[in-house]
Amino acid sequence: MHCAICHGKDLSGGLGSSFLDSEWKHGGEPQSMFDNIKYGLPELGMQPFDGTLSDAQINALVIYIREKNHQAGLAERPTPRPEDEVLKTRYYNYRIEPIHSGELDTPWSTVQLPDGRFLVTERGGDLRIIEGGKLLDEPISGLPQSWEHGQGGLLDINIDPNYADNGWIYIAYTVKAPDEDTYMTALSRGRLKGMQWVDNEVIFHVDPKFYSPRGPHFGTRIVFDQKGDLYFAIGDRGIQDQAQDLTRPNGKVHRIRPDGSIPEDNPFADVPDSYPTLWTYGNRNPQGLAFHPVTDELWETEHGPRGGDELNLIRPGINYGWPVITYGMNYNGSPLSDKTHAPGMEQPVYHWTPSIAVCGLDFYTGKDFPQWENDLLIGSLRQEELWRFRLEDGKPTQQELILRGAGRIRDVYVGPDGRLYLVLNSPGQVVRLIPE
Ligand code: HEC
Known part of the structure; x- marks a missing residue:
């Protein structure tokens, strides 16, 4: 209504500039x-x-223009696609190959055991085993019950850093309140005995008064720092303002010990009534967590709303701003916030508009692609993309799209065997990237 007369109905320009090319004479950053x-x-x-327009409406316009600009650019950008037998990237050519026969049903995460087998969670609640290139028909029995509600279900899995000695396996999953249709994220650890889950210990669960009836934003991922503390995240559970409420567990990154006890020096320990496991807050829906193999810094990917997916460096006690600041808007195009910055709120290291639906991430530490050493690999669901970021002094200095279109990438995983695996939602597969 306000802009077409000069910038064209299709944004291709006229009296004013085109928004579809890659040229921004007056600055292409959201702020300019x-x-x-x-x-x-x-x-x-x-x-x-x-x-004429409120700040929030102007923010929504910026997001809209960036979305259209991105879509126009996609057509021209050469991207490695899986139908090419050999995929070409800056340093390597590679192939993709499934590591198993059979199809998984909405897999969420995978971990490799020292004996070479893979455990894979399916969101519906089954824990499956891949052994010798085969997906075994039988799931593991005796797992704690999880509820597939909205985006919830059986979610992340990881093994203890000392798995060889203690055999602990950690899972994150959605639980339901006993008397109500409300749901929350919980964590357990247990051991494998043959095809059975045994010794189950619930290591994190919250009072049902904190549960939410909503379907989205259960967060998770389970990672360990070099000291052995355990970190995971819970999304805002669809109630965005609660991400700023320190008395609540949702919209936060948490730190506990692997046995579920709570470190005394968690950053909000001195704040009265704050939830004791909090590490950071203002996190909308974290979907990836990974520790840098050298610096031991915690990195996180987080789903924005429409626009504004984020890559964050997670430091204790920090407020990441959701929903007060965001680079996104509501899914229907209406404005969400008039702010992308605010004092006391951390900026993302990188943000994506349009949203790619960032998901699992891992640092590359394997042997197959030595030039990628310690680079961050970031998967995406909706855009089916895999990105490689090189980080120097906490800033991305190289950003390379290394795959698009192989399927929705739920998890990126460098196994103890040094190989790079992706968990794909559709078709439900774990695939490996093999250098040519
Ligand atoms: C009366 C004509 C007119 C209208 C209406 C108008 N613009 Fe512009 N706009 C221009 C002109 C002229 C430029 C500068 C073009 C140049 O430098 O070549 C410009 C530049 C811009 C730029 C900077 C582009 C760049 O290359 O950095 C943005 C962003 C922009 N307009 C957005 C909007 C939006 C959003 C609206 C509607 C709310 C709007 N404009 C309405 C004429 C208009």
């Missing part, structure tokens, strides 16, 4: 686009929209 719309470029013929 915002300023250009709000304050105008009067000397060039564009009046300010301050007064």
Whole structure:
């Protein structure tokens, strides 16, 4: 309504510039686009929209323009696709191969045991085994009950850093309140005895008064720092303002010990009534967590709403801003916040608009692709993309798309065998990247 007369109905330009090419004369960052719309470029013929449009509406416009610009760019960008037999990237050519026969049903996460077998969680509640290239028909029996509610179900899995000595396996899953249709994320550990889950210990679960009836944003991932403490995340459970509420467990990253006890020096220990396991807050829906193999820094990927997916460096006690600041808007295109920055709230290291639906991530530490050593590999669900980020001084200095279109990537995993695996939702498969 306000812009088409100069920038074209299809945004391809006219009196004003095209929004579909890669050229931004007046700055392509969200903040400069915002300023250009709000304050105008009067000397060039564009009046300010301050007064006509609210800040939140201008933010939504910036997101809309960035989405259209991204879509226009996709057609031109060469991307490695799985139907090419050999996929070409900057340093390596590679192939993709499933590591098993059979099909998984909505797999969420995988971990490799020292004997070479893989455990894979299916969101519906089954824990499956891949052995010698075969997906065994029988799931593991005796697992704690999980509830497939909305995005919830059986979620992440990991093994103890000292698995060879203690045999502990950790799972995250969705639990239901006894008397109500409300749901929350919980964690257990247990051991494998043949095809049975034994010695189950619930190591994290919250009072049902904190549960939510909503379907989205259960978060999770289970990772360990070099000291052996355990970190995981819970999304906002569809009630966004609770991400800022320190008395609640949702919308947060948490730290506990592997046995479920709580370290005394958690960052909010001195804040009255704060939830004792909190490590950070203001996190919308974390879907990836990984420790840097050298610096032991915790990195996180987080789903934004429409626009504003984030890569964050997670440091204790920090507020990551959701829903007060965000680079995204509501799914229906209506504005969400008038702010992308605020004092006391951390900026993402990187953000994606449109959202790619960032998911699992891992640092590359394997042998197959030595040039990628310690690079961050980031998977995406909706755009079916795999990104490689090189980090220097906490900033991405190389960003390379190394795969698109092989399926929704739920998890990225470098196994103890040094190989790189992806968990794909559709078709339900674990695949390996093999250098040519
Ligand atoms: C009366 C014409 C006119 C209208 C209406 C108008 N613009 Fe512009 N716009 C311009 C001109 C002219 C430029 C500068 C083009 C140049 O530098 O070549 C510009 C530049 C911009 C830029 C900077 C582009 C760049 O290359 O960095 C943005 C962003 C922008 N407009 C957004 C909008 C939005 C959003 C609206 C509607 C809310 C809007 N404009 C309405 C004429 C207009």
